[in-house]
Amino acid sequence: MAYEKRISGRALDEPRKITANAGVIKKADGSGYFKIGETAAYAAVYGPRECHPAFMRNPKMGILRCNYSMMPFSGDGERVRPGPSRRSKEISMVTKNALLPVVDLKEYPNTVVDVFIELPETDAGSRCAGICAAAIALADAGITMRDVVPAVSVGQVDGTIVVDLDGAEEHLDENAAADIPLAMVPSTEEITLLQMDGIVEQDTLFRALETVKPALHNIAEAQRRAVKECYQQQAGGDAQ
Amino acid sequence: MDLRVQDKEVVVPGQVVATGMEYLPADGAYRLDDEIRANRLGLIKIEGKVIKSIPLTGVYLPQKNDVVVGRVIDILMSGWRLDINSPYSAVLPIKDATFDFIAKGADLTKYFDLDDYVVAKIIQVTSQNLVDVTCKGQGLHKLDGGRILKVGPHKVPRIIGTKGSMITMVKKATNCRVIVGQNGRIWLSGEPDKEHVAVKAIKMIEDLAHTVGLTEQVKSFLAEQTGLSADALTVKEEDLVAERPKDEQRHRRPPRRSGGTRDGPRRRPYGERRQRR
Incomplete structure (x- = not known):
């Protein structure tokens, strides 16, 4: 039995509803909010600033330090223990690796750019939402970056390729669902994050990567719009 | 073959600013194949064929000849360390701090104490962004009150x-x-x-x-x-205060005051003779 009609009623290549904002945390140097369906992420960027501990400094360029964290009440009712865990450390690392190819910190040797990602609610695709929010926050902080980084998951449910799996689809059947979180540089279509949970045939994977591209480009537009709107609002419609 | 934005428009990273080979990317823009894209949040500025973006946000990067307001955060062996609201701190060496003579081993807090605010001018920035500042010059001094x-x-x-x-x-x-x-x-x-x-x-x-x-x-x-x-x-x-010509901006010594030292009266500078009465 093929999976033709999605639980949420979305089209197969349709991501969940997206809300994106910039400048949501006033004290931070840059900040972003990204909500996709029931998954929401806040990101705050501080820096470039003096790097501590000093042994982490790189005299050739600034470093990027990401911290992914789910809030205790963000899951499905089970309290998420705050603080670093095996899972959050891994996601912090892949987030950093997803963002690093676009940012340019050569002008800031010996410094650090801190990205803090907090998720107040999660319903699958939290690392993708975190990356999206972080890219908005980095752009808002005025960091030199050649592009934004959109991220979304694509996967296979009962043999059907679907874009942006939600929690219900991910847990539909232990063996039936495969989930592939993906981040891409839209201008060059380089992939900066590719993980997989589940089993997919090689040609299915390639088809999935093609299916998800339009969704990623749309998310990139939403991210750029968010950063831009932040300035047009401030101007009270006076900006050109 | 044309511009995709207007002059003074807000652009965001990755946004296509122009297509074709007619324009040249400068600061804040880069070329990707036949497109020019912005690489930071900024206001677009078109100067003839050159497209650049002027940053709207971001931290301060020290630049030579900038006048900055710094805060004393540490006292070093031979000067002061200033926080200049930047990822990099600046050093104010004794020799550039004041026209007064400062004796060897003198208490440096008498000149600038911790948490004092100072108007200083950046005289040198290295490739690693190590910064030297001076307080000798017009309008450069410690700030009181305010x-x-x-x-x-x-x-x-x-x-x-x-x-x-x-x-x-x-x-x-x-x-x-x-x-x-x-x-x-x-x-x-x-x-x-x-x-x-x-x-x-x-x-x-x-x-x-x-x-x-x-x-x-x-x-x-x-x-x-x-x-x-x-x-x-x-x-x-x-x-408006007319900008002074470059050579006049250089340090000019104020008239000498009788500066005492820790170990006795001021020594006359080399070559100066005692006045005969």
Whole structure:
């Protein structure tokens, strides 16, 4: 039995509803909010600033330090223990690796750019939402970056390729669902994050990567719009 | 083959600014195949064939000859370390601190103590962004009293205005003494209620830095707050401090004062003779 009609009623290549904002945390140097369906992420960027501990400094360029964290009440009712865990450390690392190819910190040797990602609610695709929010926050902080980084998951449910799996689809059947979180540089279509949970045939994977591209480009537009709107609002419609 | 944005439009990273080979990317833009894209958040500026973007946000990167307002955060063996509102701190060496003679082993806190604010000029920046500053020169000194404001470093040019027109207007309206550091720290001192108006005006300029027609807006705000007429606030050419020619900006020694030392009277500089009576 093929999976033709999605639980949420979305089209197969349709991501969940997206809300994106910039400048949501006033004290931070840059900040972003990204909500996709029931998954929401806040990101705050501080820096470039003096790097501590000093042994982490790189005299050739600034470093990027990401911290992914789910809030205790963000899951499905089970309290998420705050603080670093095996899972959050891994996601912090892949987030950093997803963002690093676009940012340019050569002008800031010996410094650090801190990205803090907090998720107040999660319903699958939290690392993708975190990356999206972080890219908005980095752009808002005025960091030199050649592009934004959109991220979304694509996967296979009962043999059907679907874009942006939600929690219900991910847990539909232990063996039936495969989930592939993906981040891409839209201008060059380089992939900066590719993980997989589940089993997919090689040609299915390639088809999935093609299916998800339009969704990623749309998310990139939403991210750029968010950063831009932040300035047009401030101007009270006076900006050109 | 054409522009995709207007002059002075806000652009975001990755946004296509122009297509074709007619234009050239400069700061804040880069070429990807036949497209020019922005690589940071900024206001687009088109100068002939050159496209660049002027940053709207970001930290202060020290630059030679900038005048900054620094805070003393540490006292070193041979000088002071200043926080200059940047990822990098600056060093103020003893020899550049004052025209007074400072004896070996003297207590440096007598000149600049911790948490003192200092107006200093950057004299050197290395490739690793190590910064040296000086306090010798016109208008460079320790700050007493007043208050410190923080604004985005990239909004400083707008706060100063062309040839200082904007800040001169604020000074005229509020009778405050104002020093704007390129690093986004502003010192101001005046009557309390006037100070308050100046702070509000500066915040207003900061918030609306990327808009057009700002001078008029600020003028009407100041007129309303201070009760002065808009005409009185108009900055004329003679109000502006003319920029000094480059060679005159160099340090000039003030007339000698009798500076004592820890170990006795001031030694006469080499070659100076005792006056015969």
